[in-house]
Amino acid sequence: MPTTHLVFDLDDTLYPERDYAIGGFKAAAAWACAELGVSVDVDAMTALLDDGHLGQLFPKVLRAARPDHSADDLRAFIRAYGQHTPSLFLFADAADALDHWQPRVNLGLITDGHAPTQQSKINALALAPRFRKIVLTGALGPDRAFHKPHPHAFEIMQATLTKVGAGDRFVYVGDNLAKDFIAPNTLGWTSVHIDRPAHRHHRIHKHTQAAAGGAPHETVSSLAELITLLD
Ligand SMILES: [Mg+2]
Structure with a gap:
């Protein structure tokens, strides 16, 4: 048989993978607030995601919040997204x-x-x-x-x-x-x-x-x- x-x-x-992404955006925004003292708009990040721009949204929103950021800042910003501990539901x-x-x-x-x-x-x-x-x-x-x-x-x-x-x-x-x-x-x-x-x-x-x-x-x-x- x-x-x-x-x-x-x-x-x-x-x-829903979008839930993972939004949780990560919040973690990245918290990092930017704590380390750079700038405010990053999580809703704007989510709108870019919904328009299919996940690949380019991190440099774009960090540049808008802090035009003089370093390459290390961008790496750390993305790392805060990728290393956050997610809270998810089936x-x-x-x-x-x-x-x-x-x-x-x-x-x-x-x-x-x-x-x-x-x-x-x-x-x-x-x-x-x-x-x-x-x-x-x-x-x-x-x-x-x-x-x-x-x-x-x-x-x-x-x-x-x-x-x-x-x-x-x-x-x-x-x-x-x-x-x-x-x-x-x-x-x-x-x-x-x-x-x-x-x-x-x-x-x-x-x-x-x-x-x-x-x-x-x-x-x-x-x-x-x-x-x-x-x-
Ligand atoms: Mg899939």
Whole structure:
């Protein structure tokens, strides 16, 4: 009897990544206030984020608050964002779905990003006890070498959760059409796009384009729908 292994992406799949970013903006603003004596507008940072400018917003807002800041100031400002201890909550449908599946199937997590940052999110959400296997692609090699769509993390997951040739079913659930589904599609997994209508405009990566070979097999608007789909 083939076993089902259900593997999730983290950011914007299980919790709203925007919440992590806003918490980080507050930490960066607190650093700027304490160390430079300037006021940085967290709402302005959030507006830039929502317009798709996460990459450039730190130099932009620090320059506005303190035009004569040094390169070290900018580095410390960004570090305050990246090293803050987040306070996060699962999407309600994600919490329910994990409760539903945890006793029934093997759960896995594959997430891209700076590994200590991703670990801090996992800690904030108390996810470690829920998953049989967690792969932080940022910990597999330098310079994002094994970030999705690289298949290495998916191969590790397969090798960890099942015996070779067991014919088990693997499912990957993610939100990012640009990178999440290419590797699982190639490996014969079922790929599922989670697209919550109420959250669609708050996704961090909403400006990314769909990738060739990366179309998901299924799209669901909540993880409650996934329960119906898989059961
Ligand atoms: Mg994601």
